[in-house]
Amino acid sequence: MTSTPDVIVVGAGIVGAACAHYAARAGLRVTVLDRGPVAGGTTGSGEGNLLVSDKAPGPELELALKSAELWRELAERLPHGIEYEPKGGLVVASGEAALTALRTFAAAQEKAGVTVRDVAADRLPDLEPHLARGLAGGVHYPQDAQVMPALAATHLLRASGAEVRLGQEVTGLLTGPGGAVRGVRTASGVFHAPYVVNAAGTWGGELARLAGVLLPVLPRRGFVLVTEPLPRVVRHKVYAADYVADVASDSAALQTSAVVEGTPAGPVLIGASRERVGFDRALSVPALRRLAAGATALFPVLAGVRVIRTYAGFRPYLPDHLPAIGTDARVPGLLHACGHEGAGIGLAPVTGRIIADCLTGAQPPVDVRPFDPARFEGGTGTGAGAGAGA
């Protein structure tokens, strides 16, 4: 049948859009399915952080560095509407001990290929005039950038030329002889293709279950505060050094180091708390309070600025805090591209590239073994499900 695509991507968030984009560029015919609208899940709640600064040397940093490069390319090709801003990150330390730890961390990152610039305390106001006085110093990461996630997703999809079918919830996987994937079933019909990519974000674990395999994707809630529209008050992505420890933490408890950044649209975004409480959207006043306290500690001028909105999003995470990217050895024809936790916007392009390379038999740009989707099978995953659910 001429209308049968080469690959079906499940999920029209940023990762699904990037998979569709790079697969289409590799010459494949792509159909994207989503149960909701474009960017209806975690993508629509994201701040659009494209960060290398918060990643320790290792496989995720390798992904992030490659992805930062791909984002720069995409920014050239896609419309300005995606609001790509190569603004750089600034990590600050409040005391000498934190500064020493930050510098050690940055030195290791530099060896792994990250551009880092030490910023002495008295130079901080040059980078961020409104930053609180009395900080011990910081590190500037010029490679950090920002994008408007929902617009990036829709523009990536449009540029891909993929067929996008929205309102299609996948209810089952079609398999053939030997268990190989033949397509998917949705509430309204069947879609055939020899390959299916699981880019379902927080719901990626559910899709894996439909395929009969384990992929323990779990939600980690985050609140974001949005201020009234302002002129440019904050130039970089600015956060305190303890954010890195929060990102890497295995704790289920609330962690709230604030990341503060301006946006082209005007509001300052303050993100993001991290809590493992399942899919609970209930407002957490303590989480908001701590975000506000963190932001005003970094930028005292914000104390008089009004916050007009807050929202919760759910980061899809896997127990070892690495995404699942690539072919699933357990189900021929099934690929995964999910579990990026809070880094999905940043890591989307490299994820799309790897998926396209897997589909076409090309050599992926990074070593993909750490992201093997089957790594949690048989209890080998580290502490699957620990602290999750409520």
Next chain:
Amino acid sequence: MARTPGELAGARPGPAFEITVDGRAVSALPGQTVAAALWAAGVLTWRTTRGGGRPRGVFCGIGQCFDCLVTVNGVANRRACLVAVGPGDEVRTQEGEGRGELAV
């Protein structure tokens, strides 16, 4: 039949006082909101939008639409339809987000 709202309600307001609107002296009555004082003075707009620079004033009148935001005594983004006016208040037309002084 009454010819003014004040006549209709039998208003006997306290003594009028002066405020300034973009430096111009305007008379106001005790108890009025900034918006009511400005309407009484024939002023309908006191803000220009961030994008198109277009004039805005009261729309919903009950504090829900935020169209009537204005700078009062140097504080931006006050809702003119809620904030009571006081003697000597300096009301300034607010341009855009009204926070130009914060720009870096």
Next chain:
Amino acid sequence: MVTGVFDLVVVGAGPAGLAGAGTAGELGLRVALLDMAEHVGGQFYRQPAAGLGAARPEALHHDWDAFVALRKRLAAGRVEHLGRHHVWAVERGADGDWAVHAVVGDDGGDGRPVRVRARAVLLAAGAYERQLPFPGWTLPGVVGAGGAQAMLKGGLVLPGKRVVVAGSGPLLLAVASSLASAGAEVPAVIEASGYLGYARHPRALAVNPRKLAEGLTHGAALLRHRIALRTRSAVTEAHGSERVEAVTVSRLDARWRPVPGSGRRIACDALAVGHGLVPGIELGTTLGCGTRTTADNTLALHLGSGQETSVRGVWGAGEVGGVAGAQLACIEGELAARSIAARLGRDPGPEGRVRQLSSRRTRLRTFAEAMAATHAPGPGWTGWLCDDTEVCRCEEVTAGRVREAVADQGARDARTVKLFTRAGMGWCQGRMCGAAVSCLAGDGQPPAQRRPLAVPLTLGALAGQGPEDASEPSQSQT
């Protein structure tokens, strides 16, 4: 009882909140009554500020005696009125009680944050006006119909000398009659629906003679002031450069599509416009309270027979349960108070009273649904939008941009339109553009009323919102 914890917090001091707080006070409950305005009354009983020395505030009101009676009951009971309190969130406490978070001041900008704790919450936050955009609606001199009424009642001022009143719903008649009484010339009331719609609900009319009388009063006022009522018509454009100078009124078909060539200009220097009211329910939706869709496609809180929401411990009364007017609000406020008293182990008063109120409530709700159905916006209204008509006033997003998001970018609902276009992301958080964006998104759903922060507050106030800053009942009197 634990010191510092009220029995009941009532949010909103309009008719529903006043009746609820007053009744609860009479039944022996310790009540805190919070409202953003300095004085009680809400929008319906909004009155001129004391400084204006109005000797006849009742001249601007319908049913002023009822308000005087409500105020008296409040003074008699154990009700602490906290004016100028803007509630930004209600939070479930650890011990089954509730924390109501507010900021204080005319516009919430002064002073420190306040937390009021209580064993029960009554949401009576009222409603705000629904707006449907049209070319020129951002011109100076175009104001909400309810807004014109509020400015008149509270500030004794008018938006212009010659004011066209337009939109849909019974509020328009009240507004036109007030404006005319206060000296404005009102050349016409332009109503998009046909009042004949009521004839389709004869029973609702027959059992609500008082509503009929109200209608006749307004009709008589229109006649007295020589105001023309034009039904099945809408203002489809406002003209002017510095301010509105004229409006174009077009005939509408049954689906509210403007009839081509039917436009006629009316000269005016102001336009008061609105299409009914939208229940203010965000405090409830944040708590997870269930909602229902009303006959005119707004979301209202789903309320049980005792006015309790689907969240145990949280009650609702008045417009939050569906827009139905002051008379029903008073009944529901009282019913809620009696139900709350019973829950807290107090005597809720005579059973007969509850039965009587419940049956009046049913009758008035029936009428309200008939009214909502009669004035519900028809789907064809988007026909009067041009692509360059601003839909979102805050973020200056045009109808064309919204249509592009839907047609080309994969937006299938209002939330995604908002993400792609910023419509609804500004200061008002979609209160003004919500109805329009939902229609243009084409998902057929009423606008979601999800605003976890019900009002803006400064980051400083939010950061200081710790238990140590909490206002206790004994200190919070203003």
